[in-house]
Ligand code: FES
């Protein structure tokens with residue numbers, strides 16, 4: 001239980017209004033709670049954290065402030081890693097405020113609990129904060145309108161904001177936002193109930209595309225990522241970590257290292273205790289005057305390791321074990337009807353095993369952080385400032401705080417741009433390393449992970465075995481469906497005793513099977529982790545949607561049916577899946593706002609097929625084929641059709657991808673399209689090449705030479721997109737585009753070649769034909 | 771005194787070991803952090819710069835190999851982001867996280883200098899940079915737009 005709570009804190013924060021109080025609520029309650037006192041008494045770091053409260057002379061809400069010159073400053077508390085969130089959230093505030101976008105400035109927030117969830121993960125940013133940003137904007141607008149009414153001595157209902165001014169209905173009087181700042185700052189902050197919101201048809205910015213906030217900086221090389229963050233007088237550090245998780249340094253000799261040019265010192269970092277969580281792997285750090293000199297110094301280290309128990313981890317043997325596990329009864333996690341009778345007496349029984357390997361995040365920028373820790377004469381930490389490429393600055397506070405012996409709230413955790421992240425950068429072990437080293441060196445230290453460090457010491461995407469069985473009735477439709485999955489769980493990173501997938505993992509494309517079946521059983525099996533398991537863009541959807549959607553395609557072919565029609569029939573009637581009956585948590589979202597709507601899932605499936613011209617692509621010459629799959633993930637819906645060409649020598653190319661997405665209300669259409677393009681590429685990369693294996697506990701891959709990525713030449717060539725217009729509540733986007741790509745691709749390969757891909761990556765299979 | 775010329779300026783790098791890759795000289799010694807690290811083994815293209823106008827991977831170019839060649843980094847590609855490649859990248863909203871894009875633009879601008887009408891095949895073989903965010907379709911489109919401008 002405990003691990004689940006802790007886990008949900010990190011990954012699935014059940015965001016509620018009470019967690020993200022508005023500034024009004026905060027001012028009302030904080031005196032009693034004493035938090036302001038705590039804030040005021042703190043070190044240098046904390047005072048700087050109060051930037052959160054200094055966005056402008058008039059700041060009615062944590063997220064928005066206005067200066068007398070009219071500049072509107074919006075605070076962004078989520079991390080920018082390529083989704084465009086530093087543009088999207090401020091657009092929502094500006095729209096509701098009636099601000100002129102050209103006069104909006106954007107500030108990045110440090111970690112601060114008062115802002116609500118900051119874990120930029122789980123495709124949650126718009127879902128969690130769309131309404132919250134509207135409240136920020138509406139609060140400021142209402143107060144500006146009231147301030148104008150006071151100045152003109154008219155009723156506030158006669159005043160309305162428009163394009164950075166407040167105007168009076170009955171006259172042609174108007175005042176700019178800046179001119180109202182002084183008056184507005186004196187007013188009571190209105191309660192939520194007093195606010196009115198712009199109707200949807202008056203939105204100016206929501207649903208309209210605009211260039212990225214950081215575009216010019218990116219294009220001129222001025223954008224600052226974690227690897228570029230600099231503090232005065234900083235040292236550059238790299239760390240030699242144990243090649244096996246749980247390993248420790250027995251002894252080391254740094255003599256040669258210390259003779260290397262530029263090397264300043266060598267420092268041991270202790271290993272995590274208990275479960276890894278976000279504490280360092282441990283090892284020996286080399287500190288130097290440049291990254292390169294630190295790397296050279298590290299190469300010269302002589303270290304004797306005790307690598308520990310996980311040296312037993314060998315991927316080949318482990319995969320065999322996992323496959324055995326899923327061929328035995330496991331823990332039932334969902335049951336409807338009774339599968340045993342039909343499966344036993346089936347006239348046509350289809351069985352298949354599926355498997356997918358570990359993956360590494362390999363974000364383009366490796367993990368990097370710079371820290372400045374100050375101590376008093378007794379060695380006690382008096383201030384701690386960390387600047388990093390992090391998806392979750394509050395996790396930085398929570399991980400670094402205890403390591404420094406201070407309250408997490410006293411850690412000033414600033415956020416740079418992230419050179420992509422995919423979940424890796426919500427795990428701040430690298431920030432703790434930087435803080436430990438800075439404390440020891442009494443000066444700022446920048447830790448860079450080399451690509452080898454990144455690929456060899458990741459929090460890996462798990463490795464999964466699945467088993468499927470279905471009995472087909474005389475019409476070729478399944479009258480019973482059994483599926484099992486086993487994989488080392490993310491839970492093991494937080495609680496070493498975790499032996500089976502935890503709830504939210506099974507609900508990512510497996511327990512939430514959307515098919516209408518009389519008899520269904522879903523089971524999970526045991527699997528012990530021997531490395532750090534983390535979450536990677538779309539997480540357990542990667543293997544589970546691959547298995548489920550490919551097995552559905554197998555059944556269609558076994559029944560001699562068109563895969564699209566068969567899939568739509570499996571999905572069944574337009575209906576809302578009974579979440580309670582199926583025991584689904586729905587990512588903490590209510591079934592009213594976010595029903596599991598089979599109608600929407602079928603809709604995107606059909607739309608993708610229509611766009612692709614599905615019917616016309618059924619009898620392509622050998623070597624060419626299309627495949628289809630659909631998924632509900634992160635509360636959004638996708639249908640994918642992928643077209644492949646497999647040359648005689650077995651080379652796979654992807655000339656076309658068609659994807660239809662329904663994620664409800666859309667804030668930034670162009671960024672949503674970019675995410676779909678990116679997701680198609682990532683799904684294809686992983687399916688084609690993605691594989692991390694272990695030998696004696698050590699990852700066999702270490703860089704982009706062994707861990708292959710697509711480039712422009714082999715990435716999906718044309719990505720045709722359709723974003724459903726909808727006024728439903730906004731759901732996820734960033735991860736939603738990934739899950740149905742890989743199975744559609746594998747189904748296309750079957751159509752093209754007759755070879756069924758049941759194990760990823762595709763590159764392991766010989767697809768040549770004559 | 772050892773010096774290198776970067777973006778038209780002479781820099782004293784006497785204190786730097788000659789085998790140090792140009793990438794780290796740019797980033798850590800000269801503070802030109804626009805050039806990015808991605809792999810260190812010439813597999814990703816993130817560190818691409820121009821040496822005497824030709825694309826080169828700074829992660830595998832030793833300082834001593836630079837000699838008196840002219841190095842151009844993103845900071846010197848244009849003064850104000852007005853290189854045709856930068857403009858095309860803007861027009862197509864190419865970047866997602868943006869981290870690989872400096873290398874992509876340096877690679878593309880070098881290619882276009884010698885071939886201002888690249889075919890799809892040319893683009894595919896020259897642009898081997900990795901973009902983890904998957905901006906490839908937009909890169910392809912932006913290169914074609916930039917090529918048009920460079921033809922005029
Ligand atoms: S860092 Fe030079 S090619 Fe990757």
Ligand code: FES
Nearest residue numbers: 868870901902903
């Ligand atoms: S834009 Fe993120 S790696 Fe290319």
